[in-house]
Amino acid sequence: MKGYEQMQNQHIEALKRIVGTEHVLTSAEELHCYSYDATPGFSHMPDVVVIPGTTEEVAKVLALANSEKIPVYTRGSGTNLSAGTIPTKGGIVLLMTRMNQIIEIDTENLVAVAQPGVIVSDLNKAVETHGLIYPPDPGTVTTATLGGTVSENAGGLRGLKYGVTKHYVMGLEVVLASGQVMNVGGKNVKDVSGYDMTKLFTGAEGTLGVITKIIVKLVPAPEAKKSMMAIFKNLDNAGNSIAAIIAAKIIPATLEIMDNATIRTVEDYAKVGLPVDAEAVLLIEVDGIPEVVEKEAAKVLEVLTINKADEVRQAKDAAERDKIWAARRAALPALAKLRPTTFVEDATVPRNKVPEMIRAVNEIAKKYNVTIGTFGHAGDGNMHPTIVCDIRDEEEMSRVYKAMDEIFGTAIKLGGTLSGEHGIGLGKLKYMEDQFGPVAMEAMRNIKRALDPNLILNPGKLVGEC
Ligand SMILES: Cc1cc2nc3c(=O)[nH]c(=O)nc-3n(C[C@H](O)[C@H](O)[C@H](O)COP(=O)(O)OP(=O)(O)OC[C@H]3O[C@@H](n4cnc5c(N)ncnc54)[C@H](O)[C@@H]3O)c2cc1C
Known part of the structure; x- marks a missing residue:
C-alpha cells in the first residue's frame, strides 16, 4: 500500500x-x-x-x-x-x-460529443429534437452524469435490445494520473487501430484516468412502442416465458421481472392494481417500426399464453403504458420505504437461470431472516435483490452481510457475474478473486500500476490495493 x-x-x-x-x-x-x-x-x-x-x-x-x-x-x-x-x-x-456542456450533435455521423458533467437525460432531451436517442437509461437518468455512467458502464431498462453504455462510447479524452492528456477512439464506425483504450476506460470506475470528453453513438428513436404486463402464479412459467420470447427471436426493448415480495410491497405503496398473490410479473415493451411492433407484440402474447401466463394486460394507450411502467418504477422506492437502509445489489446470471436465482435469494432471505425483494432486468439476467434493513442494528447487519455473501456466491455458481451494471468499487471487491481468479486479478492490477504508478486515482477500488 x-x-x-x-x-x-x-x-x-x-x-x-x-x-x-x-x-x-x-x-x-x-x-x-x-x-x-x-x-x-x-x-x-x-x-x-x-x-x-x-x-x-x-x-x-x-x-x-x-x-x-x-x-x-x-x-x-x-x-x-x-x-x-x-x-x-x-x-x-x-x-x-462544472464541465457540463454538450459540445456537438453530429446528425450526419449520428454521434454526440459532450463533457463528462452533462446529465444523461439532458443529452437525450437535446438529441430527441433530431429524432435520435442515446439509449443507456439507468434509473438515475435525470441525475447521473455522462462521466459517471461511462465510468460505471451503466445499464438500465433497455439493455436487452440496446446494450449498455460501452456499446455507445466511441471515443474519450482522458487525463492520465501524470496530468498528460490522451485522446482515444473517435467518430469512426469502424476503427480497429491499436488496443481498444476506449473500452478500457469505460467501466474503469475512475481508477485509470479522468474522463474529460466523451464521444457517443446515437440511434434513431423508435417510431412505436407496445407494453404489456404478464401475471404468473408460478415462477417457473415466468422463467420459461423469458427464455421462450428470446427463442422466438423477439428482442424486446425491455423485459423486466418483479418477484412476489416486490409485487406486494409495490401494491401496498402505489396501489397500481398488481396481483398480490402472483409469484412473478413480467413487464415487457417492444419498440421499433409500427408494423413490426404489432407483429412482435402478437408473437409475445402467443408465447406468454403457451407458457401459461395467468393473465396478460396490454396497454391500449399511453396512459395505460405509463401505468405499467409506474409499477416497475415504484419497485425501488416502495422497498426503500420499508426500512431505514436499502442495499440494491445487481448479481447477474444467464437469463435461463433467473427463476433459480430468484428462488435461491428467497431461500437466503428465509435462512438469515432478512427482507429481500427481487426485481430487475429479466431479459438480460440482471437481478436486483434489494435488502432492506437498519444499518444501526449490528446483529441484523451481520445477518445481512452473510446473506449478501451467499447471493453473490450463488450468482457466480450459476455462471453469473458480480455486477451487471452497478460496478465493483469497494462494495463487491472481496468477491472479485472468486469471479476472476488470481491471474486475471494480477493482470488488471498491472494495468492499474502501469497507468497510475503512484496509485493516486481512486486507490483501493475495483482491483483493491496494488
Ligand atoms: C435509485 C438508483 C437507481 C439506479 N439505477 C441504475 C440502473 O438502472 N442502471 C445502472 O447501471 N445504474 C443504476 N444506478 C447506479 C448509478 O446511477 C450509476 O452507477 C451512474 O452511472 C453513476 O453516475 P454518477 O454521475 O452519479 O457517478 P458517480 O457516482 O459520481 O461516480 C461513479 C464512478 O465513476 C467515477 N467517475 C465519475 N466521473 C468520472 C470521470 N469524469 N472520469 C473518470 N471517472 C469518473 C467515480 O470515481 C466513480 O467510481 C442507480 C442508482 C440509484 C441510486
Missing part, C-alpha cells in the same frame, strides 16, 4: 491557483457532503473538493496530486451503488459537474 501525503495548506493554495478560489471547497459542512455517495455503509471525509472547469485545469490538478502523492476521487453526481466515490484515504474529491 502506498503512503499518501497529508494535504497541507500549500497544496490547497496551489489548487486555488489552478481552478479559482470559489471552486475549492474546504469547510467541514461542504466536505461532509462529498464524504458519502448513494451506497449505504461507507463514508470518509476528503481534505478538499476541487471543481475544475476545463481539461487543462484537470491536467494541472492531477500533475500536482501525482507529484505530491495525494489521492484523487473523481465524482459525478455520486449516485453509484458501489462506494465508488468515497474518498477512503482523504485527499481530493474532483467534482466534474
Whole structure:
C-alpha cells in the first residue's frame, strides 16, 4: 500500500491557483457532503473538493496530486451503488459537474460529443429534437452524469435490445494520473487501430484516468412502442416465458421481472392494481417500426399464453403504458420505504437461470431472516435483490452481510457475474478473486500500476490495493 501525503495548506493554495478560489471547497459542512455517495455503509471525509472547469485545469490538478502523492476521487453526481466515490484515504474529491456542456450533435455521423458533467437525460432531451436517442437509461437518468455512467458502464431498462453504455462510447479524452492528456477512439464506425483504450476506460470506475470528453453513438428513436404486463402464479412459467420470447427471436426493448415480495410491497405503496398473490410479473415493451411492433407484440402474447401466463394486460394507450411502467418504477422506492437502509445489489446470471436465482435469494432471505425483494432486468439476467434493513442494528447487519455473501456466491455458481451494471468499487471487491481468479486479478492490477504508478486515482477500488 502506498503512503499518501497529508494535504497541507500549500497544496490547497496551489489548487486555488489552478481552478479559482470559489471552486475549492474546504469547510467541514461542504466536505461532509462529498464524504458519502448513494451506497449505504461507507463514508470518509476528503481534505478538499476541487471543481475544475476545463481539461487543462484537470491536467494541472492531477500533475500536482501525482507529484505530491495525494489521492484523487473523481465524482459525478455520486449516485453509484458501489462506494465508488468515497474518498477512503482523504485527499481530493474532483467534482466534474462544472464541465457540463454538450459540445456537438453530429446528425450526419449520428454521434454526440459532450463533457463528462452533462446529465444523461439532458443529452437525450437535446438529441430527441433530431429524432435520435442515446439509449443507456439507468434509473438515475435525470441525475447521473455522462462521466459517471461511462465510468460505471451503466445499464438500465433497455439493455436487452440496446446494450449498455460501452456499446455507445466511441471515443474519450482522458487525463492520465501524470496530468498528460490522451485522446482515444473517435467518430469512426469502424476503427480497429491499436488496443481498444476506449473500452478500457469505460467501466474503469475512475481508477485509470479522468474522463474529460466523451464521444457517443446515437440511434434513431423508435417510431412505436407496445407494453404489456404478464401475471404468473408460478415462477417457473415466468422463467420459461423469458427464455421462450428470446427463442422466438423477439428482442424486446425491455423485459423486466418483479418477484412476489416486490409485487406486494409495490401494491401496498402505489396501489397500481398488481396481483398480490402472483409469484412473478413480467413487464415487457417492444419498440421499433409500427408494423413490426404489432407483429412482435402478437408473437409475445402467443408465447406468454403457451407458457401459461395467468393473465396478460396490454396497454391500449399511453396512459395505460405509463401505468405499467409506474409499477416497475415504484419497485425501488416502495422497498426503500420499508426500512431505514436499502442495499440494491445487481448479481447477474444467464437469463435461463433467473427463476433459480430468484428462488435461491428467497431461500437466503428465509435462512438469515432478512427482507429481500427481487426485481430487475429479466431479459438480460440482471437481478436486483434489494435488502432492506437498519444499518444501526449490528446483529441484523451481520445477518445481512452473510446473506449478501451467499447471493453473490450463488450468482457466480450459476455462471453469473458480480455486477451487471452497478460496478465493483469497494462494495463487491472481496468477491472479485472468486469471479476472476488470481491471474486475471494480477493482470488488471498491472494495468492499474502501469497507468497510475503512484496509485493516486481512486486507490483501493475495483482491483483493491496494488
Ligand atoms: C435509485 C438508483 C437507481 C439506479 N439505477 C441504475 C440502473 O438502472 N442502471 C445502472 O447501471 N445504474 C443504476 N444506478 C447506479 C448509478 O446511477 C450509476 O452507477 C451512474 O452511472 C453513476 O453516475 P454518477 O454521475 O452519479 O457517478 P458517480 O457516482 O459520481 O461516480 C461513479 C464512478 O465513476 C467515477 N467517475 C465519475 N466521473 C468520472 C470521470 N469524469 N472520469 C473518470 N471517472 C469518473 C467515480 O470515481 C466513480 O467510481 C442507480 C442508482 C440509484 C441510486
